[in-house]
Structure formats: C-alpha cells, structure tokens
Amino acid sequence: MAVARSRSKLVWDGLSYVVLILLAFICIAPIAWTFLTSIKVESDIVTRTMHYIPPRVTFDNYVKLWNQSSYPILVINSLIVTSVTVLICLLTGTIAAYAFSRFSFKGRTQLMLGYLVVRMFPAVLMIIPLFIVMREVGLLDSTFGLAVAYTSFLLPLFVWMLKGFFDAAPRELESAARIDGSTRLGAMFRVVIPIARNGLLATCVFVAIAAWNEFLFALMLTTSQGSRTWPVGLQLMVGEFQLPWGMLAAGGMISILPVIVLFAFVQRAMVAGITAGAVKG
C-alpha cells in the first residue's frame, strides 16, 4: 500500500516537473534565442543550416545599435514617458485610491465600476478618440502626451490595486494619528502610506512595466523621433529591403534590462506587497 502510494506520488511529481519545465522552456526559450541572435555575426543569423550556438561571438550588434541608430534616444524617450506616467499615477492615483478606500460618497461604487469598464474595452477602440483628443489639445507626438494617454488606461489599474492595499491598513491607526495631531491628509502620509509602501511600490512597478512595454498607443500617437519610444523604434527598423535581425535582437535585450533590474530590486517588496493582507499579521 505504502509502496503503491509512494510510486503514484513519484509519477505525479515527475509529471509536475515535466509540465513545469515545459512551461519554463516556453517562457525562457524566446529570450534565450533573442540573446543568442544578438551576439551572432549577421552572416551566421540567416543561414541554410540553423546554428543554435553562435559559431562566432560578437557584440557588434550592440555597438552598432547604440552608435549608429537612434536607439539611445528611443530609450531615453521611453524612460521619460514611463517616469511621467508613474509620476502622474502616483500623484493622482494615491489620493484617489485613498478616497475610494476611506470615504463613502455618492457615486463611489459607480465610479469604481467605471474605472473597470475602461479596462474592458480593447485598446484599439480607445485609440481613435484619444488620437483626436490629443490632436485637439496639441499633445500629439510628445512624450508628455503619450504619458497622459498611458495614464488613461493605467490609472484605473493603479487605483484599484492601491485601494486594496489601503483597505488592508487598519482605520484605527488613522484615528490614533488624528488624535495625535495629524490632519486627515497628514495621517495618510505619515501612517497609511508608510504601512502600504510595499503595495505602493508593487503598484508603481506594474504601471512602469506596462508603460515601458506599450506599443500600440506609442505607434499611433508619436510620429517623430523626438517622442518615439523603443518598441516603435525597433519595429520601424524593419525596412522594405532589410531586416537587421542582430540589431533588433540587441535592442530587445537592452529593453528588457530595466525591467529585470526593476524586478530584482523590488522583488521582495512586491511579493510582500502582493500577499499583504492575505493572512492575519
């Protein structure tokens, strides 16, 4: 009996590993393949027989991308757009999330639902009205305009996520802070935000990554190099008669670096933030 049970456990464990390894492979293989392509010589990329491991290793693609293309400008634009998006969300979303979490006012539920509804529509549907609005207010083809556009669909996510973290912070702490001499806003900054800081960080990272990787809005709302972000820039490198695989792969690798660094830095805080309130502390 015991032997049979341990054998079936072994089989299950084995199957679990197979599935997990397969999933990990599906996730990691494209990234590994991109990296391998980025360090290949151009003539080794398009060949009759496939070279999985590069016969010759070179970093020329990276050097060329950085020195001969507009890639550095694209990255800087992306950094600006991402920072501005996070900043707008942080300034407006934090206060909004606090209000939704703490006050009961007329139309509160409807507003929260409205925020969700915005997320339900496909981005393509939003893009034409947004394009017209941006053109009218003169924010077309500007990093700030793009950041505002991103805010339109990332702010609801920010508010919903952060509201959950604020809900988890006990109200009695604010009451205590108010008796201790804080104003309502003071209690929010001195007590609630420090308690929910992991959640706040996690929410900011989610928004930052979404803004950093966004493609469709950036493609539609930017027209010149001065405001174009890296996903669009990379796509535009694909010309009619040439397809610089090596440089594209190098661009891809560089662009995921900030995401990896961001994750590495805040991984601990994010895990703590995401699971906050899950168990009684």
Place this chain on the structure above:
Amino acid sequence: MAAVELRDVKKSFGSVKVIDRIDLVIEKGEFVAFVGPSGSGKSTLLRMIAGLETVTAGDILIDGQDVTFAEPSDRGIAMVFQSYALYPHMNVYDNIAFNLRLSRFGKPEIDARVKEAARILRLDELLARSPAQLSGGQRQRVAIGRAIVRNPKVFLFDEPLSNLDAALRVQMRLEIERLHRELGTTMIYVTHDQVEAMTLADRIVALDEGKIQQVGRPLELYARPGNQFVAGFIGSPKMNFLPGSVVSTSGASAVLSLDADRNAMFERVLDGARPGAAVTIGARPETLSVFTSAEEVSAGMLTLPARIETMERLGNITFAYLDIGAPEMITVQIMGFSELSDQQDVVLGLRPDQLHVFNASGAAMTGVANA
C-alpha cells in the same frame, strides 16, 4: 467646571438613530465607564467625544469649551484603542513621541516626556523595539504611554482590555486603576465587560439602543437598577426574571404574586401599581436558596417547586440551573460546594425583600429614581 459635558447629543447614520438625546456631565478627575451590549452606541459616543465621529445635533463641551466641531487633536484628549493602534513602522519610542513631534516640542522635552511615560508604565527596556516584537500587554502599555505623554484633559479608553487574555486583563485593570490614582485625570472608559466597569469606575453610564438607561455609582446600579435592562446587564450571573402580577393595592403598598405559583404572594411598597397589572419580578442569583424539602425553608421565604437541570461546580462557588416550568432557567448561586445533584426535585426559596419589581415597560417600580 465639568471636564466633559454632553448636551442633547444625537447621532444618526441616515435614518438610523445611533445616539438619541444624551445629556451627561462628567466631573474633573472622575472615572466614568460607558457600558452596554454591542450596538448600544457606547463606542460611537466615545468617538464623538474624541471628534472621530461627527455630531448630528447637540453640543459637546470639554473643560467648558464647545468642541463639537473641533479637530480631534484640538480637544485635549488622548485615546487608547481596543486594537492598540500602534504605528507598526515606528519603534516604541517613536510611537510615544509621535504626538510630541507633531506638536513641535523640542528634542530634550520630547526625550524627557517619553522617558517619564516609559518609567510610569515600566517600558524603559522596550523603547527601541518595534510593536511587532511586543506582547499584547506590552503593546497596550505603549498605547497608554502614547496617551499619557500628551498630558490630556481627558483620557478615552475604547475597550482597551478586550484583546487580552483573562490573567493579563486583571493585571492591566489594576494598572489602569493605579494610573488614574496617580494622574488624577478624567477618564472615560468604554466596555461591554461589567466587571471592568464595576471595579474601575466611579460612575457607570449604562447605555442601550443609543439611550442612557441609568447613571450611577456601580453598587447603586447593582442594588437599585432603574429598569429591567440595567438589572439584567449589571451583575454576573445575570438577574433572574419571573413573570408576576399585582393582586391588590392599599395605599402605597401592593400585594404581588408569582405566575409560577399564584399562592406565592408578598407585599411591597411600589410606585404606580394597579391591581391586575402584569409585572416582572427580578431576583439576583445570590439571593436565592435551594432546599431539598419544604420543611427546611426559613420563615418568610416564598417557595417554588423546582427541578435541578444542571450544576456547575467552580470549587469556591456552585451555580445551579433550575427549571420551574417557566421558559427560562433560574440561576442560583450557592457558596462553596453543594451536595445537590442533577435532575433532583428541590424547593426554590426567594426572599421577598430582595426582589426587584418592574412594570410592563421595564421600569423599576420599587422606588428607584434615575440617579
């Protein structure tokens, strides 16, 4: 001048009245306990005094000043919460110093005050620790420390001992008593535990359904409850209630009988008794006696035949639960050990002079005015 004065204070959430016309004067240095069951409005009333809840109508005065619309921090109060409400991201020192820093006290002054509070509450060793590293009792002491550094005019306690275990609760109760003796500050204490209220308070305010039911000294409420609610709420185990009726009246005195046995009659001086009126008779468990036969019953006692449903033996005390044919069991408190056994037929003895009488609307008829 009164420390706290409530004038016709009301509070409603929409159409629901939570606090209904409360008038109360609390003198300087007094320890007042608000007691009542859950939903009686006692915590809401405390939060209104603190300024954490708005007042629908009426005035709140602290030290003679109208603070009805003042910010919590401008009322000269300090509050201790049931959940301690310590700031988890600050250590004990910073928790206690938080208010002083907001009030822009100088560093030496803050340090001196925090150290003094720590000394009073024996927290000296714990100042560098974070709240997470403290036990329940220590956390509550820090919460009290945070309150005393402010030198408030009034201390507000919102069920501060409810989260502690029984032994610690007794210890902290003594500590709060000592604090009141040493500081002499006005204290308002909300609790649903009548033992805390009885032992700590100079006066008890019994609340139910947002209304004051009775205000008075603890033993006054115990001995002369103004209505059936207070009679049932104060005292543990709670008072037994038996249905009865007025048989006849002559002048101020009336003859009453118990419905369980119409022959069990007794005479009392009563307010507003009318012959034939239904009344409720209250008997505290410790005033009742259990006899094995009618011959043992002392003279002048009313008797009812009863059967013991169950016995609870606590060593120094025994509780007998008796069935007299009424819907509710009758609790009898017997000192020491008892030889009685379950399902035994017995005689329940009641002392007529110890019985409380309430009219159909629950008000005491035995001449108790609202103190």
